[in-house]
Amino acid sequence: MLQRIRTAAIVLAMGAGGLVMAPAASAASAASATAAPAISKVSVSPGSPIVVFDKAVTATFSFTTKDAGSTELQLKPPGVSAGSPVTLTAKPFGQWTKWTGTRAFEAKDAGTWSVLALAHGSGSSGEKSVTGTFEVRKALDTKIVDFDADPDQVSRGDALKVSGTLLADGKGYAGQSVTITFREQGTDAYRHVAEATTGAGGGFAARVAADATGWWRAEFGGNGQAAASVSDTDRVDVRVRDRGTAITGFDATPEPVDKGAVLRFDGSLRSGGHGLPGQRVAVQFKARGSDRWEYVTSDVTGRHGRFAASATAAGSGWWRAVYRGTRGFDGSASQADWVRVVQPTPPPVEKADTRVVAFNAYPEPVKRGKYLKVKGLLQIDDEGTWEGYAGKVALYFKPAHSRSWQYVKTTWSSDSGKLSTKVKAWKSGSWKLVFAGDDDTWGDTGRADYVRVVKR
Structure with missing residues (x-):
């Protein structure tokens, strides 16, 4: 699974209210000892929420003061009554002083944190404070399930439907872009083919053209809130499109024919202008007044694609030859040949029963x-x-x-x-x-x- 370490840049929301905090290190202020201190809101970079992937994320906290003799910055994790001090460094910022401190956050630190910044005046000039909150989140764990490329065997150029479901922490992840990639048999690299967007339940689908045998998969690249993931692969076999065939010269003789006499059939099975040998061709009959073709007999084509068969004439109707096709060749049927069956002339000599x-x-x-x-x-x-x-x-x-x-x-x-x-x-x-x-x-x-x- 692809992993990335990212953070989302969202403006820190600051709130009012004091917190009970322990004292921290301070730096001297150049402001007058008699002026009341001023302090800005605390900013955090990257902004809230701080999203933690597989490695710890270091956040930088900063604020500015004026006329402050000393400062403090304390962070309080969720469910804890007292905050922890953050070591600060000072840097001139015009008439103000900019204070900066850092802290590393891991996935176990997820929750809403409180922040307290204090500016102490010199002598009896008083104290100012600002409070706020920020959020630490563990990145969503994503997984692509039920990936399928259907059908598993197609002719070159046919359409495939690729589909699956993107989950984030076990639930459908909607509105996300999923990339469909393909690796052709005999190569090592996957290439981009199509994009799909997940629906309300995390499901996605796309139609792609199958040009070669190989493996398909779906990839989610992740975002500021969720980790990347890759689906299982699904192989699709692509074959060369079947070639067309034709049955030519089909003939049923004699016509008319005596009832009970032998009818003979012949014709040729061809593909691309050449006879197609070794293929079974069926002869079918449809009686007058019927709409059903019924199998009667069959023959296997010779080296030049010709076939011949015979059957007993039982009634008038249509005869045709049918080839069902095989791997690499489409099926085909001949034109129908009408044969009239008549009552036979009595034999000139007696026959024994x-x-x-x-x-x-x-x-x-x-x-x-x-x-x-x-x-x-x-x-x-x-x-x-x-x-x-x-x-x-x-x-x-x-x-x-x-x-x-x-x-x-x-x-x-x-x-x-x-x-x-x-x-x-x-x-x-x-x-x-x-x-x-x-x-x-x-x-x-x-x-x-x-x-x-x-x-x-």
């Missing part, structure tokens, strides 16, 4: 992050007899409280129709197997099986 049966997802419940085993049986209708069939079957998942099924993975059934796979479970929800069919068979969707996921 299929069914997905004996589906089970287990164990249930399953611990979060553990593997969930899935098994089932794909069968074909062979002239009235159900037999096992080898085919590609997709696994789908619908989270609890959601209306959308999400593609998870693809597996193959054996020649006997049996299929099994496993997948990690993260959320409670329903699972199902879907056989899309092939050139010789119709597809089928098995029954759903709900599995509850519990925490570890």
